[in-house]
Amino acid sequence: MPRVQKTCLHEALQLEPSAYAIDAGYKWPTPDRRLAATTKSGRNPLAARGQAATVLEKLTEESASRLADVFPGPLVLPDDELTNDPKYPPQSFRSWFNEPLRKNNKLNSKRKTLYVAYTPEITPGVDYMKQWRQPKVKKRSKSASEKLQPPLDDIIKYTGAFYHGLSVKPFPTRLQFVPWTEPKESGERSSGIQYVGLLAGNNCTRIRARPSPDGIFGGQLNLEDLLDAAIEMVPKEAYSIILLVDHDMYEDEDDDFCCGRAYGGNRVSVVSTARYHPALDGHAGIEFEHMWPASHCKSYVEDICVANDTQSHLGTDQRGSTSGPLWAALEAVRSLQEPVTLEDRKGLWFSRIARTAVHELGHCLGLDHCIYYACVMQGSSRIAEDVRQPPYLCPVCLSKVAYAIACELDGGDENGKEMYIKERYRLLADFCGMWKHVGMFAGYGAWLRARLEVVDP
Structure with a gap:
């Protein structure tokens, strides 16, 4: 079987929901609501008593800008889960924390x-x-x-x-x-x-x-x-x-x-x-060269929007990135070819199973489907959407997992939670390093290393 020659240059990344999201009726939560969704109080963590609204707005926009090329918005393409259910109720950290079923199923030293x-x-x-x-x-x-x-x-x-x-x-x-x-x-x-x-x-x-x-x-x-x-x-x-x-x-x-x-x-x-x-990739409509992280390729997303008669909305989102952890992930997979050997196909297959396994286990920890960012906890309506979604937890979902393990189980405080996140990133980066011949793990490993440069310089 000959290697497939890539045709897309992946010149920039799509960081916000696609133009198609407008037709679908999906409204991306504002930066203020996305930040607030990471806290137990349900309030923007950058807010301070006596602070002018304009100051909070500026700080919030700056924070959103720093996270944009790390945690982009969900793509929301035709037939995606959020396209079919654009008003799916969000689960913030606060709503997760107060969920009665979760309270009855907390981790403890005898059950972990x-x-x-x-x-x-x-x-x-x-x-x-x-x-x-x-x-x-x-x-x-x-x-x-x-x-x-x-x-x-x-x-x-x-x-x-x-x-x-x-x-x-x-x-x-x-x-x-x-x-x-x-x-x-x-x-x-x-x-x-x-x-x-x-x-x-x-x-x-x-x-x-x-x-x-x-x-x-x-x-x-x-x-x-x-x-x-x-x-x-x-x-x-x-x-x-x-x-x-x-x-x-x-x-x-x-x-x-x-x-x-x-x-x-x-x-x-x-x-x-x-x-x-x-062997079912053709049947499922999977494009190998636009699986995550290349699913955020801006030209790929725009071509899908044009093909689905959303040309009138193109240009409303002018943002495209060529830097940051997501770009590092894309750079890491550029040289990978469509799997030819048995080991390559096993790795591709394994990466998909691994992603779905941790998604389903997230539900056991009380996490609902995520609508805040592109996230491993997003809902999915089909296999082609599965492989476009990332392997990482977004800031909202990561705050839940880190709190459940570092705070509720281990008795840590906010500093312990931050240390937990860093160590978790390091362990995942080490694992991905052993599977760098597989697209998802190569991309995730690069994303993790770039993220660690910021959170643990």
Whole structure:
């Protein structure tokens, strides 16, 4: 397979929501509200008693300007999650802090372990499930038949760095898919539904399965049943558990597929690796050269807006950047070519799983979808949007995670919180350095190092 020649020069970065956001009805929170959303009080931290409004406005704009090339706004492109739901309610630090479900699920010294449950083993009685893992693409390629098993040790290492301060361990019981002999209900007999069992120790949960509506996979597993199984598995000493499956998933009968979901109140999540297979990139409409961080390429964003009849809005956003951590991330991926080797494809696939895993675990810590910035906690409506989103936590979401771990769990103060953030950045940068041949990790590593130059000079 020949290497693909890049055609886009990525001459500048888009730092604000796209022109398309205007048509979608999305309104980016003001700099004042974005700063206020990082505090427990819900007030702009730059505000001071007796301060003139003009002084506060100037300080706020200066702060927003310094953060612009670090934490840009969400892109809001056609069919994105925020395009479909532009008025999704924001979750500030204050609203997160006061959320009743979160208050009942705080981290503590006896409950601070995140368990990663490896993809269940397929036992002889359900051998047919092995075929369900192979994507069916129109142009059959060697990569479509590759078994890209998740590297459990690396998922644990990445999650451990991302949620530094928590203990991340492999789930102690090997899970298995086994036959389930219970008869189907009448409605399920006519819909193609069948059952398999998910065995964890002495407990077996019934999992519904069906053919995938788009024909990409031979079978899908029901997400709600998998989450119910995960709830039954949570050890007493665990804060949370994430279940990895290498089968396609669906949520309900109207759903085509689903890649991940969390029951935050129960502190469980499930992630499917199936749709992230690189062999499906063409089917998903993924442009390799415009995955994050190149998703913020200004010409790329503007071309999409023009193609969707938003020309009249072009020019309302004149900002374009060629500096800062996001630019450093872009520079780090310029030389990377579309994956050719098996190791390259495994790395690409792994980066997508890693990003989704920490997103779903964020929900277990009480974080809702983010609407303030481009952020790993953004909601996503499709795979093509997934790969355009960043791996980092924005200032609002980072303030929540840092407070939960450094303050509530470890008893630290504001200084301890800042030290925690720096150490977390260093650990993540070290991890990314081991995967610098993979776009997301190469970009994230460069972003982290540039960020550290500012917060820890």
